[in-house]
Amino acid sequence: MSVETTSGSRGLLQRVDLIFEDGDPRRTGVDLPAPKGVSKLGALERKAPLEIPGLKEPEALRHYVRLSQRNYAIDLGLFPLGSCTMKHNPRLNEKVVRLEGFADLHPLQPTETTQGALELMDQLAHWLLTLTGMAGVALSPKAGAHGEFCGMLAIRAALEARGELDKRRRVLAPVSAHGTNPSTAVAAGFIVDEVGADARGRVDLEAFKKHLGDDVAAVMLTNPNTCGLFEPDVKAIADLVHAAGGYFYCDGANYNAIVGRVRPGDLGVDAMHINLHKTFSTPHGGGGPGAGPVVFSEALARFAPAPKIVKAGDRFDLIEANEPGHVGRMCAFHGQMGMYVRALAYMMSHGADGLRQVAEDAVLNANYLLARLKPHFNAPFGDGPCMHEALFDDSNLRTHGVETIDIAKALLDEGYHPMTTYFPLVVHGAMLVEPTETESKAELDRFADVMIALAKRAKGNDAASFKAQPRLAPMRRLDETRAARQPKLRWKPEAAARAAE
C-alpha cells in the first residue's frame, strides 16, 4: 500500500497485510495439551505444512477490524449506488433477528418446534402478496437474480404444461435491462431479443409490437426502469404480450420506488422478484446475504417451487414435494430465514402507510438531487421528474477531458462511495444516483455541493488532477481490466510464487 509513512500506517489507520503475512504457522489462538497415548499417526501423518495462517485471537480480530476500516459502509455515509437501493438497515431488525427462537433455528428441526418461524414466513408471504396484489409467492430464492431464474423457470413450466415450450423460445428485453435479465433468460433456455428505447428512455411501444409473435415466451421488463423512469405503457405492454400468448416477467429490483403506491398485479405482471435487500431494508452485499422472493399471478402460481407453507387449523406446515410439472426446489432448505425476519420487522414497524411514505420520500429525494445537479451535469432524460434514481452522463464534461470514471474516483477522496457508473448501458458515460428515502435534506445538500464543486472543477480544465485521483483512498487507480482478465485467486508463499514465475 503506497502511503508516505515509515510504518505504512496512516492517521490512526493501521497498515493491513495479507492474513498469511500477518500469521505465523507456529502461533495459534488455542493452547491444547498434547494428546496422551498418541505417538504415531502413521499414514495420517501430515507430509507438508498446512499453510494456513496461525494467529492469536487478538491478531485475527485486529486483522478483520482493520480491513473493515478500509471499506466504505452504509453506516458511514450516503451510498448513492443507483439500481442497488443501498438504504439504511434499521437496528430494530437486527435486534429481532437475534432473538434465540429465530437465530438458533436449524432447517431440519421438526415443524412442531418451528411453528413461530413458519408463522413468520406465512406473514411475510401475506404482506408481499397484499402489497403486490399477486396470487402466489415463492420465498426461497436467495437473491434478485435467483428470483429471476425462479420466475423464468415458472414461465417455462407453464409453457411446457400448455405444450408450447418448443414453439415459444423468444424472450423480449429492453436495451436498458439489467444484465441479469438476459442472462437469466438464457440460463432458463430462452433466446433474448432486444427491444429499443424511445427518445424518452422508455420502451418504444411501436418497436415492441413489431417484436411480438407466436414464438414469444415472455417479456422481461424492469419498472421503474433502470433509467429511473416509470414505464407509462406498462399496462399496454402487459396486455399485448398476454394477447400474443406470452407472460410478463417484471424485474422488481426498483420496487422501492412504488411500494404501497402501485400493485404490480394491477399492471398485469405474471411474475416478479422482490429484492428484500433493496426494498425491505435487509443487509446487502458484504453486509449479508440477500433474498429474492418471487410473486406470481394466478396463471403461474401453481408452478411455484417448493417448499410451500400451509396452515391447517392453527398449525403451520411445509409442503416439501412438488407436484409434477412444477419448478423444482430453488435451494436446499427454506431460503434466507434471517432476511425474512428483518424484512417483516421492517414492514410491520413501518405499517402499510409507512411503506407508501418510503416510496414517496425515495422519489422526492431523487428528484431533489436531479433538480440541484441538472444545471451542472447532463441529465439525458431529465425533462420530466424521475422516480427513485436520477440519471446523468458525462457528455458535458468529456469536452474538458473529464469522464464518469474521474468523477467516481474524485468522489472517493471526498468521502463518498461513487454512484453507479456506466450503467445503464444505453446511456454513454452514465452516472446513476440513488439517494434513498433515509437521507435528510442536509445530507443530500452536502452530497450535491460536492458534486457541483466537482463539475465546476472539471469545467475549469483540471483534467490532469482528476486523473491523479483518488489520492486519499487506501488504493490508487487499479488496473481493473487486468484484475478481471488475470485475477490472482490463490495466495502462494513468496518463494513458491517466485518459483512458479
Ligand SMILES: *Cc1c(COP(=O)(O)O)cnc(C)c1O
Ligand atoms: C439488483 C438488481 C438485480 C439483481 O439482484 P441481485 O439481488 O443483486 O441478484 C436485477 N435487476 C436489477 C434492475 C437490479 O437493480
